[in-house]
Amino acid sequence: MREMISYWKNTVTIYRRNDFCVIYGKYNHFNKNASGEECIGMYWDHGDDPSFPNSRGKISPMVLEPSLISGFLNMLYSEAQSKNESTDMIEMYAKKFNATIQH
Numbered sequence: 001m002r003e004m005i006s007y008w009k010n011t012v013t014i015y016r017r018n019d020f021c022v023i024y025g026k027y028n029h030f031n032k033n034a035s036g037e038e039c040i041g042m043y044w045d046h047g048d049d050p051s052f053p054n055s056r057g058k059i060s061p062m063v064l065e066p067s068l069i070s071g072f073l074n075m076l077y078s079e080a081q082s083k084n085e086s087t088d089m090i091e092m093y094a095k096k097f098n099a100t101i102q103h
Contacts, residue, residue: 002057024038040072043059077101087101
């Protein structure tokens with residue numbers, strides 16, 4: 001993976017399909033506080049082409065609004081399940097954000 005913008009720390013990929021990536025990490029907008037907030041982010045990694053979104057060539061994932069996390073993780077869960085892919089990471093981070101997965 002290419003370099004990520006410094007606002008994101010300790011990222012873990014929780015879902016990837018082709019060039020679409022969903023991550024969990026600590027997000028610290030403009031590095032304003034020491035610890036950052038636990039967030040879900042997403043970006044599109046186009047390999048050698050610039051990723052989207054990006055900032056000066058560095059991956060710059062967009063932060064998912066907290067009110068959308070439950071529905072978003074449910075959508076990812078359904079997609080992964082329909083493709084017979086592992087849902088373990090999605091379920092683990094759903095618990096972290098108190099999101100209920102509809103089985």
